[in-house]
Amino acid sequence: MTTRREFIALPGALILSACASGPSRSSEFPPIVFVHGNGDSASIWQTTLWRFESNGWPRDRLFAPDQPYPLAREDDRVEQPGRSSTTQHMEFLRDEVEKALKATGASQVVLVASSRGGYAVRNYIQNGGGAARVSHAILGGVPNHGVWNVPGRSPGSEFAGNGAFLQALNAPKNAQGDEVTGPVKWLTIRSDRNDKYAQPLGTWIGDPKLATGVTYEGPALKGATNVVLPRVDHRETAFSAAAFEAMHRFITGREPATLQVVPEDHVMLGGKVVGTGLSSTEPASGNFANNLPLPGAKLEVYATDAATGERRGPAVLTQTIGADGAWGPLHAQPATPYEFVITAPGYATTHIYRGPFPRSSTIVHLRPDRIALFERNAIAIVTLSRPRGYFDPERDKMIFDRRSPPPGVQPGAGVATSRIQLLDVGRPVLAEFNGEKIAGRSWPVANNEVAVIELTY
Incomplete structure (x- = not known):
């Protein structure tokens, strides 16, 4: 054209x-x-x-x-x-x-x-x-x-x-x-x-x-x-x-003063807890069918250790989600990564690991995961997710639990997630993408638990 x-x-x-x-x-x-x-x-x-x-x-x-x-x-x-x-x-x-x-x-x-x-x-x-x-x-x-x-x-x-x-x-x-x-x-x-x-x-x-x-x-x-x-x-x-x-x-009509995200002194976080649905068809960019609230879900938030993903103390927020799906506010600490744990009927207890938040946001939306029937015999399942881009092994430097490229990532930028099954639980799972590093933990599928490491950039 x-x-x-x-x-x-x-x-x-x-x-x-x-x-x-x-x-x-x-x-x-x-x-x-x-x-x-x-x-x-x-x-x-x-x-x-x-x-x-x-x-x-x-x-x-x-x-x-x-x-x-x-x-x-x-x-x-x-x-x-x-x-x-x-x-x-x-x-x-x-x-x-x-x-x-x-x-x-x-x-x-x-x-x-x-x-x-x-x-x-x-x-x-x-x-x-x-x-x-x-x-x-x-x-x-x-x-x-x-x-x-x-x-x-x-x-x-x-x-x-x-x-x-x-x-x-x-x-x-x-x-x-x-x-x-x-x-x-x-x-x-x-x-x-x-x-x-x-x-x-x-x-x-x-x-x-x-x-x-x-x-x-x-x-x-x-x-x-x-x-x-x-x-x-x-x-x-x-x-x-x-x-x-x-x-x-x-x-x-002018170039921006900066392309970087400038950190704030005080960071307040919130968003919605929403459900997932059936896998989407071409050319979808997600794997859920709606953005509807998930009332009754339980949310816990923990500060974690940046190197191991271990929790640093008790929950900093515990909440039952209401009819509007809203969660928060959470006063986040600078340079602190977090684990968000969602428990809801019909879903796996989902542990979402996020890196530090440099600025406030009201759109930190959280979605619990499901375990497929063919995955039920796994010991642990961890997903690496990049919502704002795809994985390209010809362009990006990335490691997921010591594997590079991450499993399922093909040449060309076509997938935004990598999902692995592990043989052990309770250990660190490290992910890196072009310099962004996040540590998660493995959780037992036998207890209906899964983990998601979600990249920010």
């Missing part, structure tokens, strides 16, 4: 010569609504919010809502329990924009979306009245021309490039053939060739011999400013430091 404006972003230097002009000083920090992708939750925006805050953005002007049913229908035209249609997705976003405008008194918002979230953004601006309510729209890794464009392959799916939904969104809007709706300023961010959902072959959608009819340029849009980030994966097009730099420059 040929685009009118496309730029390559190199490490440390984002080249955006035709970037949209920034807002006036009176609107220097416009409200931003962050829209997560297929199967994801608001928690995935945690580090992006921290980077905006570290560059002066007021916390009360950053909004990251949870789509209750984040998975797309297999056929957009057919009702499917636990999933949302394109219309429902758009209507949810429209309501969240109105909430943000009311809360801030602003007349317009900036929308920042990952993957499927970009479909709701485009649909809202084009068909839901959003053109007057949105100043800038930023789309990270959005499969704007489909994950596949193959006659007869799931034509009712919103991910079909030749399906009715995307064909309508991509129809020319003017004599120049622009695919974006004005007067909104548009930015797309894509990988050069490492996005699993912008591939000429269907390796990551279950059919490696399939010619998808989609190119690496699939996320780009004619009429938008289109940025290319070398080697980033599908998620990193929205959640990496390089993606943040592109976002900040596009909104403000």
Whole structure:
């Protein structure tokens, strides 16, 4: 596909010569609504919010809502329990924009979306009245021309490039053939060739011999400013430091003061405890079906030793989760890692290990795990999870319980978790990813317990 404006972003230097002009000083920090992708939750925006805050953005002007049913229908035209249609997705976003405008008194918002979230953004601006309510729209890794464009392959799916939904969104809007709706300023961010959902072959959608009819340029849009980030994966097009730099420059017209997360003196944490569901289908980026609260769940939080994952004293928080799913607040200590333990009927007791939190967050969402029938004979199970990116053995330095690459990680950036079965319990399990180190512990499957080591970056 040929685009009118496309730029390559190199490490440390984002080249955006035709970037949209920034807002006036009176609107220097416009409200931003962050829209997560297929199967994801608001928690995935945690580090992006921290980077905006570290560059002066007021916390009360950053909004990251949870789509209750984040998975797309297999056929957009057919009702499917636990999933949302394109219309429902758009209507949810429209309501969240109105909430943000009311809360801030602003007349317009900036929308920042990952993957499927970009479909709701485009649909809202084009068909839901959003053109007057949105100043800038930023789309990270959005499969704007489909994950596949193959006659007869799931034509009712919103991910079909030749399906009715995307064909309508991509129809020319003017004599120049622009695919974006004005007067909104548009930015797309894509990988050069490492996005699993912008591939000429269907390796990551279950059919490696399939010619998808989609190119690496699939996320780009004619009429938008289109940025290319070398080697980033599908998620990193929205959640990496390089993606943040592109976002900040596009909104403000200047480079950010820092790409780092600046620590706070006092860190307060909270979020929701939510349930998991059935495994999602292509091209999902999560393994749960909803973002609904899990009332009645029990939560305990422990400070842990950074080297061994052992608990340092009694629980610092014990809570029974209410109808809204909320947990917290927890006054976290600097440089202290934590273990979050969730117990709920129908789930394994799940021990989630997190590294130190440099800043406050209200979107530290927690999900208990389940043990599959074929895993019931295991001694211990530990999962390494990277919510904001994938594992790429050709790019990343990573170790999981002395194994490199982690089990199940293949060449190319296609998986975000590695799950191992261990022969012993009560011992440290160490994980490292590009310098981030977290220590967890192994727990007995016989007691219906599992562990998750969750990376932050």
